[in-house]
Amino acid sequence: MASTFYGSSAAEHEHEALDLPQDQLSQASPRYNYSPLQESQIRLLTIISVNATGITCELEESEFEHSPAYDALSCAWGAQDSNQPSLHCSGGSISISPHLHSALKRFYQKWENDDAADRLSRPRIWVDAICINQNDRVEKAHQVARMAQIYTHARRVIVWLGEHENESRLAMQLLQDYATAFPDIVRDESRYAEQIHSADELLHLPHGQASAGSWRALEDLFNRPYFQRRWVLQELALGNAICVLCGEDSVPWSALAGFTMNSRAISNTVDGLALSPFFNAGRMNYIRRMLAVDKLRFDIVDLFASAQGTQCTEKVDRLLSLIGILPREYEAVSVAAGIFDYHQPYWAIFLRFVQSVLQINLDPLSLAGACITRNPNLPTWCPDFTSQFRFANSQGSDYHASSGKPIFDTPRIYQSLKCRGFKLGTILDKVDGGKLPLVPSAKGCYTGDDSKEIVLWERECYDLAQRASSPNKAILDDQFSRVLIRGERELRAHPEYQHRPEPISEIHSIWSQTQWGNVSTGAPLPSSWDAVRRYGTLVVLNGYRSKFFATLEGQLGFSTSEILPNDAVYILYGGRTPFVLRRRDPITNMMCLIGDTYIEGAMYGEALTADNKQPDEW
Numbered sequence: 001m002a003s004t005f006y007g008s009s010a011a012e013h014e015h016e017a018l019d020l021p022q023d024q025l026s027q028a029s030p031r032y033n034y035s036p037l038q039e040s041q042i043r044l045l046t047i048i049s050v051n052a053t054g055i056t057c058e059l060e061e062s063e064f065e066h067s068p069a070y071d072a073l074s075c076a077w078g079a080q081d082s083n084q085p086s087l088h089c090s091g092g093s094i095s096i097s098p099h100l101h102s103a104l105k106r107f108y109q110k111w112e113n114d115d116a117a118d119r120l121s122r123p124r125i126w127v128d129a130i131c132i133n134q135n136d137r138v139e140k141a142h143q144v145a146r147m148a149q150i151y152t153h154a155r156r157v158i159v160w161l162g163e164h165e166n167e168s169r170l171a172m173q174l175l176q177d178y179a180t181a182f183p184d185i186v187r188d189e190s191r192y193a194e195q196i197h198s199a200d201e202l203l204h205l206p207h208g209q210a211s212a213g214s215w216r217a218l219e220d221l222f223n224r225p226y227f228q229r230r231w232v233l234q235e236l237a238l239g240n241a242i243c244v245l246c247g248e249d250s251v252p253w254s255a256l257a258g259f260t261m262n263s264r265a266i267s268n269t270v271d272g273l274a275l276s277p278f279f280n281a282g283r284m285n286y287i288r289r290m291l292a293v294d295k296l297r298f299d300i301v302d303l304f305a306s307a308q309g310t311q312c313t314e315k316v317d318r319l320l321s322l323i324g325i326l327p328r329e330y331e332a333v334s335v336a337a338g339i340f341d342y343h344q345p346y347w348a349i350f351l352r353f354v355q356s357v358l359q360i361n362l363d364p365l366s367l368a369g370a371c372i373t374r375n376p377n378l379p380t381w382c383p384d385f386t387s388q389f390r391f392a393n394s395q396g397s398d399y400h401a402s403s404g405k406p407i408f409d410t411p412r413i414y415q416s417l418k419c420r421g422f423k424l425g426t427i428l429d430k431v432d433g434g435k436l437p438l439v440p441s442a443k444g445c446y447t448g449d450d451s452k453e454i455v456l457w458e459r460e461c462y463d464l465a466q467r468a469s470s471p472n473k474a475i476l477d478d479q480f481s482r483v484l485i486r487g488e489r490e491l492r493a494h495p496e497y498q499h500r501p502e503p504i505s506e507i508h509s510i511w512s513q514t515q516w517g518n519v520s521t522g523a524p525l526p527s528s529w530d531a532v533r534r535y536g537t538l539v540v541l542n543g544y545r546s547k548f549f550a551t552l553e554g555q556l557g558f559s560t561s562e563i564l565p566n567d568a569v570y571i572l573y574g575g576r577t578p579f580v581l582r583r584r585d586p587i588t589n590m591m592c593l594i595g596d597t598y599i600e601g602a603m604y605g606e607a608l609t610a611d612n613k614q615p616d617e618w
Contacts, residue, residue, distance in 0.1 A: 029088070030091070030092050031092055032087075032089045032090065032093060033092060034059075037139050039142045040064060040065075041061050042064045042131065042150060043059050043060070043126075043132070044070050044125070044126055045057055045059055045104075045124065045125050045130055045131055046059075046123065046124050047107070047108045047111075047122075050108045053088075054085065054087070055087050055101065055105065057088070058089060064149070067153075068124060071123075071124070071125045071154055071158050072125065072127075072150060072158070073103060073125055073128075073158050074157050074159045074160070074232050075100065075103050075159065075161075075226060076099065076224075076225040076229050077097055077129060084098075085097075085101040096129060099162060100130075102163055103158075103245075104125075104127075108123055109248065110245065111123040125158070126150055128143075137342045140342060141340040141342060144320065145323075145335055145340040148234060148331070151234065151235050152238045152239075152240075154239060154240065155241070156239070159245065159253065160226075161226050161244065161245065162224060162226075163247050164247035164248075166220045167220070168220065168247065169217075170213060170214045170218075171220070172221075173214070173249075174217070174259075175256060175259065178255050178258055179254070179255040182258060215270045216270070216272075218259065219277050221246065222277035222281045223280075227277070227284065230307060230310035230321045230322070231317065233284060233287050233307060233310065233321070234322065236284050236285075236288045237290075239288075257285045257288075259278070260279075260285050261282070263278035280309075283309075287303075287306055287307075287325065297326070297327045297328065299327065299363055300330065300357070301367055301391070303322055303326060304322070304385075304389060305391055315346040316349050319339075319349065319385040320339070320340065323335075323339070330360065333359060334356050334357060337353065339352050339353045339356070347375050347377045347378055347384070350375075350383065350384065351379075354368075358417070361575070362419070362572055362574045362576075362579075365572070365596065366595075367383035367385075368593055368595075369562075369579070369580075369593055370383075370389040371384050372388045372389065379416070380592040390545065390560070391545065392545055392547075392559055392560045392597070399576045399577050399598075400604065401571055401576060401578050401599075401603055401604070402571055402574060402576075402605065419572055419573070421570045421572035421573055422570065424551070424555065425552060425553035425555050426551055426552045426568055426569070427550075427565055428468050428550050428551055428552050428565060429464055429467075429549065429550060430563055430564075431461045431547060431548040432547055432561070433457050433542075433546070433547065436453055436544045454539075457543060458512065462480060464549075464550045465550055467550065468551060469550065478504065479556060479600055479601070481508035481509075482504055482600055483548075483557060483558070483598070484508065484542065485535060485539055486538070486542055487598075487600070488504050504535075508535065511535050514536075546560060547559060547561050549563060555599050555600065556599075556600050557597050557598050557599040559580050559595055559596070559598070560580070560594060562594050563594055563595070563597075564582070568580070568582070568583070568591075569581075569597060569599060571602070571607050571608070578598075579593060579597065581593060
């Protein structure tokens with residue numbers, strides 16, 4: 001678990017200045033000279049005019065707590081161009097991308113058409129590419145650290161998707177029709193999640209029939225780079241009112257939200273419609289709903305799981321772009337630790353962040369164990385946030401293996417992590433479920449070769465459980481049926497199971513027999529088919545993403561694919577799951593982290609009830 005700091009190559013932030021080529025600079029007006037900005041201030045852009053000669057504007061500094069009303073822009077920056085447009089600002093020029101130039105023109109036009117009589121006396125807007133001096137690393141650090149506050153206090157967030165192309169007018173018209181048809185959802189954003197529409201409702205909106213072409217246009221719209229950008233997760237989640245602009249058209253964000261909630265209703269109606277673009281927009285909407293509507297906060301594991309697949313230019317931004325929507329105590333300690341320091345290599349920022357938040361809990365260890373790739377500069381207990389994650393256990397869970405018991409000491413972190421806990425067991429063997437199918441047949445069961453793979457995997461798991469666990473078959477079957485779905489809490493949430501709560505072992509038996517072909521899907525069963533299918537889905541998903549294992553002490557569980565026989569399972573105080581550790585140095589008692597784990601009967605503090613548990617320290 002040792003980690004050595006060395007090297008000082010500076011990590012660059014995504015928000016870099018867009019420079020004109022040197023041969024054009026001599027012909028351009030002088031570059032705008034930024035005034036110094038104090039940490040307590042922000043800089044706002046006021047657009048004075050937009051005409052054939054370009055955009056004329058001014059930048060003004062003000063104390064953040066007393067700043068005038070402003071909007072905040074949320075957009076992808078767009079590609080650089082050999083003929084970069086410029087803003088005319090106080091006798092100087094600021095070079096920006098064509099995409100951003102179009103955004104400011106459309107924002108000003110909207111203000112002229114719709115907002116001129118509003119309480120904004122002048123069209124002020126905060127734009128990160130312009131309002132932060134990109135050549136001043138000190139200013140950039142304290143302004144990026146304040147971005148969450150900037151978007152929270154903006155009167156409105158303007159989402160810019162770009163100019164019209166690929167029939168995007170059809171898509172915007174479809175969204176406008178939806179907003180007209182369901183005005184309650186537009187007025188009260190919290191209501192869209194309650195409004196599930198039929199395919200007929202969506203295909204025949206009151207203000208015009210939605211054609212297949214409209215839906216494909218909406219698919220193209222959701223495929224735009226904006227919906228893959230990582231920084232906008234924070235901007236959308238923290239914004240108040242959100243207005244979406246595409247070309248000259250605008251719609252409220254809640255119209256997009258309603259469509260992403262109901263996209264499955266028409267996925268089987270419109271041939272060839274892909275759901276993945278709707279998922280990209282839906283992910284942003286899910287995060288916004290959690291924070292802005294339901295007023296909840298993500299834990300670090302669930303947030304990074306939800307952000308999977310989003311993109312940013314610089315490696316350090318894989319972390320920094322999400323700081324503002326982490327739990328407030330995480331945000332506070334990480335800002336205090338100075339993680340917004342662009343003179344440091346990105347991996348050193350990652351380590352500094354983890355060092356600070358481990359004072360709160362051990363959740364970052366679950367992320368570290370889920371990393372698909374690892375940076376050699378980082379210890380095993382520090383996540384590489386540039387990696388994709390393969391979540392074996394923690395995603396979506398509410399475990400707390402140490403039952404809220406605090407860490408004995410604040411972790412003392414130098415080249416290693418020193419923490420306390422106790423050993424649960426030693427891994428005897430494991431079973432790999434990586435070949436399991438993920439998509440069942442139309443009836444919800446697996447057939448043919450897929451069913452054969454499941455049967456063989458389940459039999460191998462049961463044989464291992466028999467070797468390690470209780471000789472009492474009833475106890476073993478109950479334990480085995482529970483561990484396959486990581487406990488019954490998720491199944492109990494299923495409405496059909498609540499109506500007919502048979503023992504888990506009975507549901508497992510029925511599901512297992514369907515895979516063996518011993519039960520007809522039309523036969524009467526003691527449990528509803530919905531509950532059986534749900535059980536089977538959980539089994540296959542758990543087996544696919546992680547490895548089943550048994551310990552010498554008779555415990556059964558699932559963990560990361562990296563586990564090996566003789567690895568040890570520990571309860572660490574402050575962790576919400578047990579962890580698998582591997583001894584690195586028998587003399588110094590040094591261990592390396594392999595990953596978190598699910599252990600049946602040890603996830604909710606049960607392991608702490610054993611008598612005289614003496615914590616180990618390493």
